[in-house]
Amino acid sequence: MITDYQKVLFPYAYNILGSAEDARDAIQDTLSHYIVKPRDEVANEKNYLIKSVINRSIQMKKQQKQLVPVEAVWLPEPIATDLPAMKGENDELAPFALLAQLEALNPKERAVFILKEGFNYSHEDIATVLDSTTENSRQLLTRAKNKLKKKEHHFVQDFKQETATAVVRKLLNAIQREDAEGVERLLAEDVQFYADGGRNMKLVATYCAGRQAVQDVITVVYQKYNYQLRQEYAVVNHQPAVLYYNGEQLVSCQVFEIEGESVIRIDAIIDPEKLKGLAAQRITE
Numbered sequence: 001m002i003t004d005y006q007k008v009l010f011p012y013a014y015n016i017l018g019s020a021e022d023a024r025d026a027i028q029d030t031l032s033h034y035i036v037k038p039r040d041e042v043a044n045e046k047n048y049l050i051k052s053v054i055n056r057s058i059q060m061k062k063q064q065k066q067l068v069p070v071e072a073v074w075l076p077e078p079i080a081t082d083l084p085a086m087k088g089e090n091d092e093l094a095p096f097a098l099l100a101q102l103e104a105l106n107p108k109e110r111a112v113f114i115l116k117e118g119f120n121y122s123h124e125d126i127a128t129v130l131d132s133t134t135e136n137s138r139q140l141l142t143r144a145k146n147k148l149k150k151k152e153h154h155f156v157q158d159f160k161q162e163t164a165t166a167v168v169r170k171l172l173n174a175i176q177r178e179d180a181e182g183v184e185r186l187l188a189e190d191v192q193f194y195a196d197g198g199r200n201m202k203l204v205a206t207y208c209a210g211r212q213a214v215q216d217v218i219t220v221v222y223q224k225y226n227y228q229l230r231q232e233y234a235v236v237n238h239q240p241a242v243l244y245y246n247g248e249q250l251v252s253c254q255v256f257e258i259e260g261e262s263v264i265r266i267d268a269i270i271d272p273e274k275l276k277g278l279a280a281q282r283i284t285e
Contacts, residue, residue: 005031008046009053011092015114016057016107018076018099020277022064026056051129054111061107073206075100075196075267077274078253080281082235094118096237097257097265100194101148109144116141164258165233165240171256171263172231172242175222183219187211188262193218198271218266226252236278243282250279 006027013023030053042048068074076099081090094102094114102110108130115121115129116137123137130137167186174182193214197203204224205217229244229251236255244252253275257265269275 005046005049007089009049011090012050012114012119013053013057014079015092015094015099015118016054016111017061017064018074018103019064019274020077020079022060023057026053026060030056054115054129058107058111061110065107073194073196074103075194075269075271075274076237078236078241078255078269078278080234080236080278081238083281086281092118093237095257096239096241096255096267099237100267104147105144109140109147112137112140113144161235161240164256165235167258167261167263168240168242168256169233172222175219176227180215180219183215184211186261186263187214188259188264191262191264191266193266193268195268196271196274198273201270201272203270214266221268232282234282243278250275250282253278 009027009030010023013026014020017023017026030049034049034052076096078096079090079093080086081093102113105113111130112126115126116123121129123134123141126132126137127134171183171186173179174186189211190209191211191214192209193205193207195203195206197206204221208214208217226244229246232243232245234241234243236253239255239257241253241255243250244254251270251272253269255267255269256263257267
C-alpha cells in the first residue's frame with residue numbers, strides 16, 4: 001500500500017528539512033502526485049518515491065531557508081529516539097547536532113551529504129536521484145565537508161548512551177548545587193551553546209562559545225527559569241536531552257553533544273511550534 005511508504009520516506013525528508021511537519025508535507029505531496037501518475041512509467045516504485053521525496057524536500061528546503069533571517073539561530077525540530085514503541089523506526093535520523101550543523105550547507109549539498117554519509121549511496125546513485133553527474137555529486141560532497149567545522153561526522157553516535165546521559169546528569173546536578181568548578185570541569189574549553197526561541201520567545205542568549213561564556217548562560221537560564229520546572233531525561237535524535245515541563249506543558253528541550261566526559265555543544269529549543277511534536281510523542285508513550 002502507498003501508506004506503507006510513509007515510514008520509509010520520512011528519514012530522507014526529515015534529514016533534509018530538519019522539520020517533521022515539513023517532512024510529512026513533502027511526503028504527502030510526493031504520494032499525491034504519484035497516485036495520479038501512470039504506473040507504466042515507473043520501473044521501481046520504492047526508488048521512484050524516494051527520488052521524488054528527496055527532490056521535493058530540496059525544493060522545500062530552499063523555500064524554508066528564505067524565510068529564516070540570516071542572523072537567526074535555526075535549530076531542527078527534535079524527535080524522541082528513546083521510546084520503546086518507536087524502537088528501530090527512527091534509526092536513520094541524523095543526530096541533532098549534525099542536523100544543526102548541516103544548516104551551513106545549501107539544500108543540494110545537504111542532500112548529497114545525507115545520501116552519501118547517512119544512507120551509503122554511491123555517487124552514481126546520487127547522480128541518478130538528482131538528475132546530475134557523478135562528478136557534480138563528488139564536488140557537492142567535497143564542498144559540504146569543507147563547510148562543516150568537524151573533520152568527522154557520524155550519523156550513528158559512537159558513544160555509549162548511558163555514559164553520555166551520566167555526563168548530562170552530573171552537569172545539571174552541579175548547576176543545581178551552584179558548584180561552579182563542577183560545571184566548569186564538565187564543559188569542553190570550546191563548548192558551544194545555541195538557542196532557538198522561534199519568532200516570539202525572548203532568550204538569555206541565542207549563541208555563545210567558550211567554557212566561561214556557556215557556563216554563565218546555562219547557569220543564568222537555570223536560576224532564572226528552569227529551577228522551577230519539572231525536568232525529565234530523554235534521548236532526542238540519538239543524543240542525551242533534558243526536557244523541562246511547566247505542569248504538563250513541554251516548554252524547553254536541551255540537547256547535549258558529548259565527547260568523552262565533556263559537553264561540547266548544547267542546543268536549546270524553546271520554540272513552542274518545534275516542541276509540539278516531541279510533546280505529543282511523550283504523551284502518546
